[in-house]
Amino acid sequence: MAIDGLIILDPAGRPIIQSSYTTYPAAYPLLHIEALNNALAKAPREGSVDPVIYVGELSCSSACCHVEVGGMRFVATISGDVDPLIAFAFLDAFIEILHDYFGIVSVVTLKDNFDIVYQLLEETLDSSGHPLTTSPNALSDIVLSPSLISKLLASVSPAAPGVPSARQGGYGAFTSPIPWRKAGVRHNHNEILFDVVEEMRGIVGKNGTTLVSNVFGKIESNAKLSGTPDLTLTFTNPNVMTECAFHPCVRLQKWTRDNALSFVPPEGRFVLAEYQYRPPQSALISNVPIPLSLKANMDMGEFGGTFALTLTSRLIKVMENLELIFYLGEDATSAQCTLSSAGSSVGSVGSADGSWSFNSRTKVCFAATLRWEILNMRSSGSWILRGSWTSKVKAPRPAHAFQIRFEIPSYSFSSLKVDQLRLSSETYKMYKGVRMRSKGSIEWRW
């Protein structure tokens, strides 16, 4: 009745790391791996595999919950009538820990540090199937990180007690009165950085009206502060944030009362808060204007079709890495396009126009896709993609929507503004920084 174990599969579907399934039959993990690989092979397109796969061959009800990271599959197997959300929350926490330890989570880093991964696995998931310690700060006291710094400290620092590095190791563990923060941290240079990342998700209907568009924000922090810093973060316009979720360090009551974030941060990277942007003028959550527009002329014929797409930016800022994806369906065989841009004040040529590519049906991704990329999209002018595609069936069946993704650096939809960050309980000066970043993912139907 819990998480039975965790398996990490390489891109080919072979297990790299596997928690112990000692209380289960030997075939147990194999059955789950097989069920997952089968489902992946049958998936009609990328991302269409059900994240929860029921494994029916066993006497008890069991399922595997899987997440893809860096080409690998992280699989948590559950048995009994457990909430799969627990498994996904655990996978998330575990992957976050791996990011914390290795920076990049890839087959190479995991194989390089497999002993550490096993230690982490043992510490985060008890053999009874219940998560143990998942706070990265608490874990860093139990399992040493392989980072260069700790290595250098170990080889250089003399045996003088009191040096911060000496506190590392099993004995420093659990001495902190705050579960999410290490005790006795010292930095010569104290700083805390906030990254406000907002993502717009929207759907535009066939007639060009916005059916829905919401902005979801995240405040990511990176804290390098000594001692036990008690911080209070206030905003000039906190009322743009709604439906918030916070890191456990945030005092919820202060937020509900004063709309101020009062917290003792953990060391290192963490997500301080998540929120949804509420446009201030109205009481109801209304649609946030979408910063671009697309005009699509589609003509479906037999064995293929033609299209003319015109993209225009409605934003003064430059949009970057714009990407338009069009699923042409399983049966599409080829596509041919021409790019142009019109009315652009800057005489853009070559790569500024963007590029397109066609990926025919592969083993990984069954649907053929057309991808149009524009690296830099300025405020004026429009970008045009004309082309045609062919299909091997008489009545082709493309997806009736385009997926548009873009990034807008130093911009936020909500114009959330930090008022000030106060530090109490510590006397040192710290460096504070806030950055804004936005991205979008719009579905445009035709």
Next chain:
Amino acid sequence: MDGINLNALSENATRLGMRIQETIAEHTRDLSLTRGGSSLFDMADDKAKNITKQLESSSDREKLDAMKRLIALISKNRPVSSYFPAVVKNVASPNLELRKLVYIYLLRCAPSEPDLALLSINTFQRDLADPSPLIRAMALRVLSGIRVPTVATIVLMAVRKSAADPSPYVRKAAALAVMKVYKLDQAHHTTLLDIMTTLLRDRSPLSLGTAVLALDTIAPSRLDLLHVHFRRLCRALPDIDAWGQVDVLRVLVRYTRTMLPKPIPASERQEEEVDKDLKLLLACAEPLFMNKNPAVVLAVARAFYYLAPPPMLSKIGAPLLRLLSVSREVERVALPYLLVVARSHPALFITSHNRLLVRVDDAEQVKRTKISVLLALCTVDNHQTLLREFVDYAQDTDDSVAGDAIHAIGRIASLVPSSTSQCLTALMGMINSKQDIIVSNAVLVLKSLVQHQLLTPSSNPTTTLATSLSSQQALLTSSIPSLKPSISTSLSAAPLPFTSSESTSIVQAPLSIIAQLARRIDDIRHPHARACVLWLVGQYGSVPGTGTTVEGVADWAPDVLRKAARSFNTEASIVKLQILTLAAKLILLVPTHRTLVLLAQHVLTLARYDEDWDVRDRARMLRALLVGAVAGFMSSNDEEGLGENWNKKEHAGRPGVVLRREQVTRVLFEGKTGTIGEEPVADSRPLGTLSLVMESESLHLHDDDDDDETMIDLPEWLEQGIDPALRDSDDDAPQVALSSAAQAISSQAISSQHMPTPTGSTPVVLTPAGGSTPKDTKDWRDLNKFYASESESESEDEGEEGVEEGSGIDEGSSEDEETSEDEGDEEDERVAEHDPSPSHERTL
């Protein structure tokens, strides 16, 4: 604390010393920055021979290397138990890194090699006294992992010892060990329960969650043990780690359903009545909606859904919607839960239905669930929008999604009767689609819609009548109650005037739909859809009066039979059956039309030699039915000479019943019950379960004895709660004392404050006031606890050595104890008192 620190320092010093030695010795190797783990990971198996030698070497580096190799072997599922003796020797190594790896090996191998593990049991026992809480916890985890019933007593002793450990981390391991011992040997149940009572008294939120979980595992029926802890658990909820919060909430939901009175919603007669302990639980749980962990959010939503009085249910809408934007995987799992809530309380989500619109890049399962949710939210106000959406989804590239969307359109038509014509237009548009799947689904839906309307021409007016009647009645009776009977009778006596116009307009549309379907029979290829159209044509092909080419039959009907007869041999069996029925019905309508009769005979003859058993049977039955009804049927049949023998025999030997035409009409046309629109079944499975998420596989899941578990997990409300005084505990006292300035110091202060009056609440327990007398056993148990509470003071003194570690946390919980009280003046005090706390933490 100081003692531990000193120990830690000295240990660290020796460890560092060794480390430096190693690093000097291996300096060059260390400077190469990659750890070279992958070479170990991918090493050839033959190198494994060296491992034993390495393990027995004197160099820690060699040993570490060997252990890493071993773990690499484990992850490749190679047998490693042969190294057990060599590994166990290193379990007491002063090198912590090495020791941790040894323990990882043991945690893996001990459960499968219990005999070998037994040999080293002394070492583990010694490690239980290790100064490092990490080693103590690991030793306990290995010990409890050895699955040999004979050592259960030793393990039990270890668990008991660890349950009083100063470190909450070790106590957490003890709670987990309790579950494992119980699984191994249930004979120790009473001893384990005894340990549980110690663990439940835990003040550290770190181990409290696991303690509750352990109790739930070993004694799910002993909720009575939680009486005195209930309020403290509620208040500690915000400080427990996320996983603990999920477990505790689950148990508390069960506790509340079993032990607390059901909240009585407000009505005219009385005010809303909610137990104050339930209020406390909900108030403490509500802030957790703001937790980042989706499992916690769901657990809180679950608590509200199953416990809260109706007005408070509105709080779960927004958090559930927020889960949808967390990640694709979470969205996938949260949607089925949301569907259950949406079906029972659609009002929660109606305003935000656009958050649930289907995206093209959603996974198939997500799309389908979203369609179901949208359907559950369909009202008169938003059905236009939803209809447009469903029309869009019908073009989806997933067949099942397109099918669901088209069926959803049919559902809208039946949910919002005024939208019927729009839905029909939309579906008719789909008939012209080039996609097979769209056409066939549209036909299926059209069939049931048309049938629904046509088959109930008698009931259709009555329903409209009923509604208009009732509205009229309501209008009239409200003004003149005395007139009620006479008016209703007069209305029902003359229903025709105000229903006929409506019903004709509705009836007219379906017939033209059938006509269109009939004309497009060639384009409808899906067998099921073809069969549907054929059935519709046959069933509704009759036209009263004259004016058609073939009198009595609609113009489009005969041609359908002609086309079908021509393609008879290539059709699927299900279509063939319907062709036969169509032929029979048509000649029954116009028995005199020679061409039709010939066509019918042709079809029946083809069917006689069909491969399919059912088709042959159907043909035979229809032929027999029609013998008496259709004049000239027999004779023309004889002319063909086919099956002459059979006919003759049949004809000659037929003494039995020959039905008249009216009778056959009755047999063939009447009594076709309308299709019952699939009503969403109220889901009995509780939120937060795999079986709800895996709806399609639910049948299989229910084969197991999950039903019992469901009942245990979510029992029905009791009529009457138990006496709330049972939940009184000495923990309630400090609430008042908390406002004193001493609160910020530590839990020591708290415990010392109420230590002198531990018996304050117990007399109440002994003499329960009120109607609901607890059972004798409960009295007895609580009496036991009453005696235990005297000895508690001693054990708590012991425990306090370790409390310091958790003091900061305790302080946090005391903060939150106040948060639940919602009293402004106390909060102000809290702010004032808050400042000294960090300085206190620093002095630690």
